[in-house]
Every structure is written in C-alpha cells, then in structure tokens.
Amino acid sequence: GTAGLLLQAAGGGGGGGGGGGGGGGGGGGGGGPTPPASDTWTFDLAGAGFDPATQSISSASIDLSLADDADQPPAQLEFATLTAGGTTSDEFQVFDGITTQTVQSLVTLNLDGTLNVTLTATQGDFLFIGATLNAVEDHAVVPVPAAVWLFGSGLLGLVGIARRRKA
Numbered sequence: 001g002t003a004g005l006l007l008q009a010a011g012g013g014g015g016g017g018g019g020g021g022g023g024g025g026g027g028g029g030g031g032g033p034t035p036p037a038s039d040t041w042t043f044d045l046a047g048a049g050f051d052p053a054t055q056s057i058s059s060a061s062i063d064l065s066l067a068d069d070a071d072q073p074p075a076q077l078e079f080a081t082l083t084a085g086g087t088t089s090d091e092f093q094v095f096d097g098i099t100t101q102t103v104q105s106l107v108t109l110n111l112d113g114t115l116n117v118t119l120t121a122t123q124g125d126f127l128f129i130g131a132t133l134n135a136v137e138d139h140a141v142v143p144v145p146a147a148v149w150l151f152g153s154g155l156l157g158l159v160g161i162a163r164r165r166k167a
Helices: 107-112 146-166
Strands: 005-008 038-044 057-068 079-084 097-102 114-123 125-137
Touching: 005 038, 005 114, 038 125, 057 079, 057 107, 057 114, 107 114, 114 125
Parallel strands: none
Antiparallel strands: 005 125, 038 114, 057 097, 057 125, 079 114
16 A cells, blocks of 8 residues: 555545535544645755755756545545645646646745745545655856966966077
8 A cells, every 4th residue: 555645625525426415424434533635845955955045946846746545435536736935836636646746936945945835635635645856956157267367378478488488
C-alpha cells in the first residue's frame, strides 16, 4: 500500500449522486475523524544553498505525488487546486502518479527563499504522498571588473616595452 495523507473535499466525499438519502454516514464502521480538505507546507531553498541577496529564481514548478484511494466511492472524480506564493492554480483532476503544477508567483521565493504551498481537495478524496519544488535559477552574466581590464592593458604595455628593448 501507498502511505500518504488523505485529503477529502468538504462535504465528506463530495461529488455526485447524493448517496441515497439521509442515513449515509451510519454504516461506515464508527466514523472517525474527517480527513482534512487541505494540507499546507513550506519549501525553504536556503537549506539548498539559495541566497536571495545574490540569486534569483526565473521559473518554478511543483511535482505533486498523488494517489487515488481505490475509488471510494466507486467512479468518483477527484479534483484539487494548488496555492503557491499566494496564487491559486486552475482546478485539476487528480490521477495516480506525478502531477506538475507551475508556480505563477515567485515574489516570496525570490524575496526570502521560501514558498508557502497549500493543496486543497475541491471534489472527492485522494492521497497526497509528497511534493518536490523544481526551481530554475536566473543566471546573470557577471561583468568583468575594470581592474582586470587595467591589469591586462598594463601587461600588454610591459610586453610592448620589452619588445622595443630587444629590437
């Protein structure tokens, strides 16, 4: 079996059909706590060596590892949204495996190297197994300092003087 956090949309299993009347919750083995509708976590790039003072992120995506919970109830479609950096994704259908969502807002990621993320079940329920942040650093061309040009021209001058003396 796949271990993970069960996320369930508000309404306890949501989706279609209504479940045949008002007695739906009674026969399920005593109930238990209702799984959460969302899970929130923070990615912190400082631990990976990212320094927001000298580096910047040009694009990012999040790979979500999700699993269907064996279609309980059967044939139910499951949907979710992902909120990252204050911007919510379009609703997407949950399938087994890896789902990639693009991070639209990179402001907080570039500001302090952290990104707050919330995965929300909007219909049905599914297992959230894990997530990976893929960030692409913006590589800026580092200008050559003026001192290097000055040093190079000084060397060329010395070579020119040495050739004059030999000739």
